[in-house]
Amino acid sequence: MDLVTIVDEQNNKYTYKRYKGYAFNQEVVGNVRDRLEEVANFKVRQDDVLIGIFPKSGTHWLYNTVLMLRSGSLKYHGSGPGLEFDDLKMMEHMPSPRTFCSHLRFRFLPEQMKLGKGKIVTLTRNPKDLVVSMYHMMQKMGDLGYQGTFDGFLKRFLSEECFCGNGSWFSWIKDTEEWKTPNFLCLSYHDLKENTFANVVKLAKFLEVDHDEEFLRSVSESIQFDKLKESHETTTPPSDRWKHVSEDGRLPIYRKGKVGDWKNMFTVAQSEHFDKIYRENVEKLDLKIYTKFE
Template sequence: MRKITSKMTFEDDKEEVASKKHNANPLKLTESSGILYPYYFGDDPHVKLKNIKNIQSKTGDIFLCSYPKSGTHWIMEMVNMLVSGSTEHPQKFNFLDPMIICDQVLDSVPCPRIFQSHLRFNQLPASFLKRKGKIIYILRNPKDISVSLYHFVQKEGRIKYTGKWDEFFQLFVNGKVGYSSWFDHVASWEREKEKGRHPIHFVFYEDLKEDAVRELDRINKFLSLNHPNSFLQSVAECSTFTKMRKQKYLYHPFPAEVMDENYVDFLFRKGTVGDWRTLFSEEQNMQLEEVYETEMFDSKLRFSYG
């Protein structure tokens, strides 16, 4: 794998972290160790990151990791059904993002806990990594992600990005968005998986859209579960995009000033493959593909663009 340009280290006793606001960035981001984060995580997200490293892992903990707008909520719902062995929707939200939910709440959640996060591998709790807890990493093609993220930041309550698509596209390509470069994020996770030292399962958003039962069976086996095909079919039917939109109570961990009552309309906006064509110009398509070839030249990943 190529050398990751935004390389991060987390040796807390040795590292001096310079976190600062990017006042010139219209997305209102903060920075820690070369990575950008949404500013509502605080002026110094390193404090949150350090606390996350110290979260005590429990037996059965699972992390669903991804770059933003990769379909995390959708897959989280599927994994919850697989782990619980039931297609019944829980009666309260099941959103466990350690960047948002406080440690006390996380510690009170009964096992098995299913976390979701947009962090890099080395940012996950040290005890979880030592225990070799299972990780599902979700991938989605960068063209659709960029369009989905653009619509998201336009409606996110405390950002309300007002820039045009052409401006946002350049921010995305240059990694000047929350959680920084898609290319670095994905390549760093591919590198960790190739090392083979930790149980990491890759699932592609587009593959799930194509054949949910097939992909659920792969996740089923990765988690060492023994659900029959009939149950996997029920899970797929109960977690369709239309049904997910109706489960509003599940997906609202953010305070009202961050997302208003219409949050579900952009958390689950379309859920299609190929929506990038609604905004991309031919020049932008060529530019992103050129950047992809440069940044991911030695990657073995292959994406479907619809």
Template sequence: MELAEFVDDIPSNKCSYKRFQGRPFHRIVPGNVRDHLQKFSDLQCRSDDVILCTFPKSGSHWMYNTIQMLRTGTLTYSGTPFVADFEDLGWVETMETPRTFLTHLTFPLIPSDAKSGVPKIIFLSRNPKDVLVSYFHFIDSMINTGFEGDFSFFMKFFLSEEFFSSGASWFTYMKEWADGIKEYPEMRILSLTYEDFKKDTFGCIKTLDDFLVVNRSVAFLQDVEKHIAFENLKNDHSKITDQSARWTVVDKYGKVPIYRKGRVGDWKRKFTVAQNECFNATYRQKMAGYHLDFDYE
């Protein structure tokens, strides 16, 4: 592992992160990265585990709380999930069955058991322009993130292969997941998009219900739809007072600032024309040969 820094011509614009085997990782990944990744790769999964796999700021908390309501049969807000990338993996063994946890790691780094079909995987993706905007506001509102700079610098960082959240940039992350899904047909995986979840929330909840085989009533699924409305989740999150001390490293109150707007197409309010052209050109170059269909509204 090495410590790395991404900079540009303006001294105040900089980002520090960890790099291991050529891959970028956030500074809060435990220890030397290598040992943590090995433990996660070797994690013994259970057949009733659900692993939520997302690139950051793609609707992780929204989906997690939906999954938990379906699995528990209650409408209780479950807060922030266990994020395997940043936490002591020993805690996974103490979690009650059935376990649901989250990872932002790119496909080659997920548990071997997941690739062989032991747990179920829910893969949630979002159009990258909204991911970029949401991530900038997210990281700008926290402490000790390693990032200092304005939106233009953040976009430059996001478009590079040094972007540090998942062991890969958004572009590499999406390509590695697309390749992995083809290479491992035995995986039990459900793929959804943030935009489809917004457009047809009840339909996606029903799809999740079928995939998880929890067989909730239509009335309960309708109640879930009401409870996971963005403003309801945002309000529930604001009331939490007992967040784990593990998040005080990025927020002094231990409450991760998750919910902002939850819109599709919010990037249009942030991108300049030149930035949009730059993004589109980079996307065409990096995603050549991959045909991902996103709703940019």
């Protein structure tokens, strides 16, 4: 494993862990090789649910929706434990049913889960929106791996040096498409915002939980962005895990949660360049993009 630091011509600084040609967030615990081996061998239970998702695609939104449906409670559950960031021994001893998260691309997930044990849920989001969201989150934090301009970060995001998903968003999506199994459900960020109740019903059916319509509608109301943001800011306790990169260890997770906010950040030139790279990668990788973009 190499710790790579790139300083470009505009003095933007980008740091990540590199292993076998893949880029990893420097916050991945310890040696990447060892952590990937531990994750691959992680013992999956039949009732486990993994939120396997590209960063800033609605991780905490989906996690809290799943927890509400599985617990039968409208309580805000904060941040889920992450396979690459948290204590795996702690996760091994969590009582069933367990729900946890990961931003790792699917080839690095637990082998038993890839073979169909447990369930995997993901959200796909317009990559223009998520790169804007990711950039603003890192601006609020300490040295999470990037210090510089949006333009500089956008260039790395579009490359295979993107540490958000062990490579570009495009290759992350390709990995997801290749690993689809019957225990996998993909929802759209855009559609979840537009048709929240219908998607909550769909998710509940996939999770095999039985709730009446009144409760499902209550979940749909409880997971609206403003309510989750308020709960996060008022009830999430400080965390030692992230105190070195955020105030009191409370991650700045929620910003706007809007669809199409990229239009307030991208220049015309950046948007045109992004669209060109997007088209090239969709064709080159034969991607079957299943999300609605705006």
